[in-house]
Amino acid sequence: MLQSKDINKIAELKNGFTPRWLEPDFILSSLKCFSFSAVCKCLNPLKTRGYSFESIFSCLISLPFLGLQSVHSFTGSAMAAHIEARKDVFYRLKNNVKICWRMIHLMFALKFIKLALNQGENNDDTIKCAIIDDSMLHKTGRYIEKISRMFDHVSQRFALGYKLLTMGYWDGTSFIPLDFSLHREKGKNKDKPYGLKKREYRKQYRKKREKGTHSWDRAKEADSTKIESALKMFWRAISQGIKIDYLLMDSWFTCEAFVRAVKRVKSQKVHLIGMYKTPKTKFSYLGELLTYSQIRNRLGTEKRCRKLRLHYYEATVDYNGVPIKMFFSRKGRNGKWRMFITTDTELSFIKMIEIYQIRWTVEVFYKEAKQLLGLGRCQSNDFDAQIADTTITMIQYILLTLKFRFEHYETKGALFQHVKEGIIQSRLNERLWGLFIELMRVIEVLFDEIDEMDIMEKILNDEQAYEMIKRLLPDEFEIEKAA
Numbered sequence: 218m219l220q221s222k223d224i225n226k227i228a229e230l231k232n233g234f235t236p237r238w239l240e241p242d243f244i245l246s247s248l249k250c251f252s253f254s255a256v257c258k259c260l261n262p263l264k265t266r267g268y269s270f271e272s273i274f275s276c277l278i279s280l281p282f283l284g285l286q287s288v289h290s291f292t293g294s295a296m297a298a299h300i301e302a303r304k305d306v307f308y309r310l311k312n313n314v315k316i317c318w319r320m321i322h323l324m325f326a327l328k329f330i331k332l333a334l335n336q337g338e339n340n341d342d343t344i345k346c347a348i349i350d351d352s353m354l355h356k357t358g359r360y361i362e363k364i365s366r367m368f369d370h371v372s373q374r375f376a377l378g379y380k381l382l383t384m385g386y387w388d389g390t391s392f393i394p395l396d397f398s399l400h401r402e403k404g405k406n407k408d409k410p411y412g413l414k415k416r417e418y419r420k421q422y423r424k425k426r427e428k429g430t431h432s433w434d435r436a437k438e439a440d441s442t443k444i445e446s447a448l449k450m451f452w453r454a455i456s457q458g459i460k461i462d463y464l465l466m467d468s469w470f471t472c473e474a475f476v477r478a479v480k481r482v483k484s485q486k487v488h489l490i491g492m493y494k495t496p497k498t499k500f501s502y503l504g505e506l507l508t509y510s511q512i513r514n515r516l517g518t519e520k521r522c523r524k525l526r527l528h529y530y531e532a533t534v535d536y537n538g539v540p541i542k543m544f545f546s547r548k549g550r551n552g553k554w555r556m557f558i559t560t561d562t563e564l565s566f567i568k569m570i571e572i573y574q575i576r577w578t579v580e581v582f583y584k585e586a587k588q589l590l591g592l593g594r595c596q597s598n599d600f601d602a603q604i605a606d607t608t609i610t611m612i613q614y615i616l617l618t619l620k621f622r623f624e625h626y627e628t629k630g631a632l633f634q635h636v637k638e639g640i641i642q643s644r645l646n647e648r649l650w651g652l653f654i655e656l657m658r659v660i661e662v663l664f665d666e667i668d669e670m671d672i673m674e675k676i677l678n679d680e681q682a683y684e685m686i687k688r689l690l691p692d693e694f695e696i697e698k699a700a
Contacts, residue, residue, distance in 0.1 A: 332619065347384055351400075359420075375412065395454055399604065400446070
């Protein structure tokens, strides 16, 4: 298992950047690797006149690598002199109701998976995971289409924006975003629909869409529940033949619908691992219907995982006809209990935690995509432009992930060719696991009741918390190189 001295990074892409990545040939070679021209042939008919989809989309993909944050900054830069197209050309493309941005995103994701499978080390024993999670995309415009004011659990405040729901994919080496949806929340206050004053809501931008268009589908999706949207993402991934060993999620998403979904998959064996927090749900245990708290109280003496410094219980129960395994864990004798469920009844406690921590790779993705690529920075009033901009950022991240994989995880002489383990940089999930174990050591010495999961989330989302935790770790442990 990875030890602290072996851990190398905390910000995977940020610390992995090299000046060569910002050169124009990086964009051209990356798009060629993804057969971008073939993708564009399907979309060129949507632009009946003017510049081709390929040329405009290539420019949009390139912006952050040229040090530009938006179309506006591009048209005002010296680089605009080399492009005849004006800013309206780019805006019209992003507002186009006929473009299926989900298809474009999926084609890049599938190509990445194919490249990794065909040219990679191709280890069938590597655990592959789909991860469901959401994040707040903050906005400043109150009149942006389908915007709402909702609670941000990271900042613990209400904020204006969208909830970005993402399904990510971990193939054993790299994380990429597979699918996403943008959501708003209506709230319970009838005087403030969507958290807005009635005057603000009336003035909100609205766009007429023809029923059945891709634009209409995405706009309708914004008002669906995140559970409904996540289930559709899961089935889209399964229908594309994407190999998934485990579906990972936190307590916001873990529910009976997902338990039943993974059991209904016939083409492959998929298991669920999720944190669970619904206190009134009853499970069948030893012939009785009990809540998880009642089950925990009947499990007798708790066990202790020495490696993770955690106390835990485990029990196999029946969840509405589906056998599942429950795990209860806490830090110290007085810590807060956390409860996990999995449909894989053969999993041990430590293996379950090791797999579940892969979920943190999506938190790394959010952090990097927001800081490096400007995820959520678009302030267009048109919801179609918001979808387009988010899709472009997802594709940029996939391109960078492939580049990072070539330069750090695989040999340079022979692409994706196996070499000795000591030469290749440790995978992100291993480094996150190492950070988690190191935190357990520090917490055991200094504290008793602090929640280790909360600390990990704080490190990945809060710069101030990151600096504070950094001071607690031993001098030889470089937190910047851990995750």
